[in-house]
Amino acid sequence: MLVAAASSMWELQDTITEAMVSGYHDAVSQRLLTSERERSAVVEALLEGRSMDxxxxxxxxxxxxxxxxxxxxxxxxxxxxxxxxxxxxxxxxxxxxxxxxxxxxxxxxxxxxxxxxxxxxxxxxxxxxxxxxxxxxxxxxxxxxxxxxxxxxxxxxxxxxxxxxxxxxxxxxxxSPVAVAAAGAPDVMARVATNVLGPIEALPAGEREVLLDTLDAWFSCGGSAEEAAKRLYVHPNTVRMRLRRITERTGRSLADPLGITELSLALRAVRQTAKPPYSEPTGTVETTKKADSGAVRRHGPS
Structure with missing residues (x-):
């Protein structure tokens, strides 16, 4: 009888202990959830700029x-x-x-x-x-x-x-003052981008991306055709030829500070706008490559 009573007491003790542990875990989880909700509400109030004493x-x-x-x-x-x-x-x-x-x-x-x-x-x-x-x-x-x-x-x-x-x-x-300036007024910069880079944007997709990527690399490399060529894995004369085509189509010179500023702002505005997927027209990239290789042959190594 004594052994049976002891067994029952231990079973009861196990049941009580399990209930206490489960209750503790539930209480901790509820407290953490409440704390997280409070933190989230405080963050939201601060982000909304609500006045606080x-x-x-x-x-x-x-x-x-x-x-x-x-x-x-x-x-x-x-x-x-x-x-x-x-x-x-x-x-x-x-x-x-x-x-x-x-x-x-x-x-x-x-x-x-x-x-x-x-x-x-x-x-x-x-x-x-x-x-x-x-x-x-x-x-x-x-x-x-x-x-x-x-x-x-x-x-x-x-x-x-x-x-x-x-x-x-x-x-x-x-x-990033230039990029931020372009993003500060998206509707205004969209109009600027159309006015400045409209002739480039009107080109077939492949040729357009080649010219814009070249301009972007040239800006990122501090205006160095040699460094831009290394980044793009092309000849420096290829970079110069592409930049010349950009100048001819946009009427903005990359030797003029005002032209550089306008092209830089317009390029940032274009890059900040997601483009829908496109299908490459037949021969577009090949035509660009042929023009680039012709530029290298005509001008020779720099």
Whole structure:
């Protein structure tokens, strides 16, 4: 009887222990869920630029787990599709580098408020973003007061739109003034791009892309035909010939600062707009290659 009673007591003890552990896990999960909801609501309020008094800012900083004073930066990332994160596990990835952040997923964007140790520490989070970005990402200028988060979000969105639409680019607002200027007024820049690069855009798709890629490489290489040729795997005279064709068609000289500025802004506006897929017309690329090879034969090596 004593053994039977002891067995029953141990079975009862096991049942009580399992119930306690299960209840504890449920309570912890509910607390974490509630905390995450509170953090999400605080992030959303800050991103929307709602007015806050000093006490509200203190409460927001405590909920986010960041100091009240910055510097901070806002990150805006395009999502691949509704409900899918553009930067999976980004908070954990930043945390490994000692960077605290809070994130909010919207239907079209994943948004984050990132705390920087100093203004010079922006390179660390940008490096993480560049390694894990799937779509365009924009990074705002740094700011010190959490109440300025709404303004920073606007800058982050402009920086995001400044990136190439066909690539997973990370654009820092303060580092890309030309691209940001082109993205600041999309409707205006679309008109500028049409006026400046309209004759190029009217060409067959293959020839158009060759000329625009060459112009883009030339700008990226500081106006050096030799460096652009290395990047494009062509002869420098081929680059010069293509640039000459761009000048002839647009009427903008790449030796004139004003012409360079107009072409640069127009090119950024074109790159920031996603293009629908196209089918290559027969002979278009071949015609371009023949013209390039003829340019090398006529001009010889430089």
């Amino acid at each position: 000093a006490d509200a800012v203190w409460s927001a900083a405590e909920a986010l787990g960041v100091p009240r004073n910055g510097p901070f930066t806002v990150v805006a990332a395009e999502v691949p599709q509704i409900g899918r994160q553009a930067l999976p596990e980004v908070a954990a990835l930043l945390s490994r580098r000692g960077i605290r952040s809070s994130w909010r997923l919207r239907p079209d964007l994943q948004l984050g408020i990132v705390h920087l140790r100093t203004r010079r520490d922006l390179d660390d989070p940008v490096e993480v973003l560049r390694h894990h970005a799937e779509q365009r990402v924009g990074v705002s200028p740094s700011y010190d007061d959490l109440r300025s988060t709404g303004d920073a979000l606007r800058f982050a969105k402009v920086a995001m739109r400044a990136g190439d639409a066909e690539s997973a680019s990370v654009t820092v607002f303060d580092d």
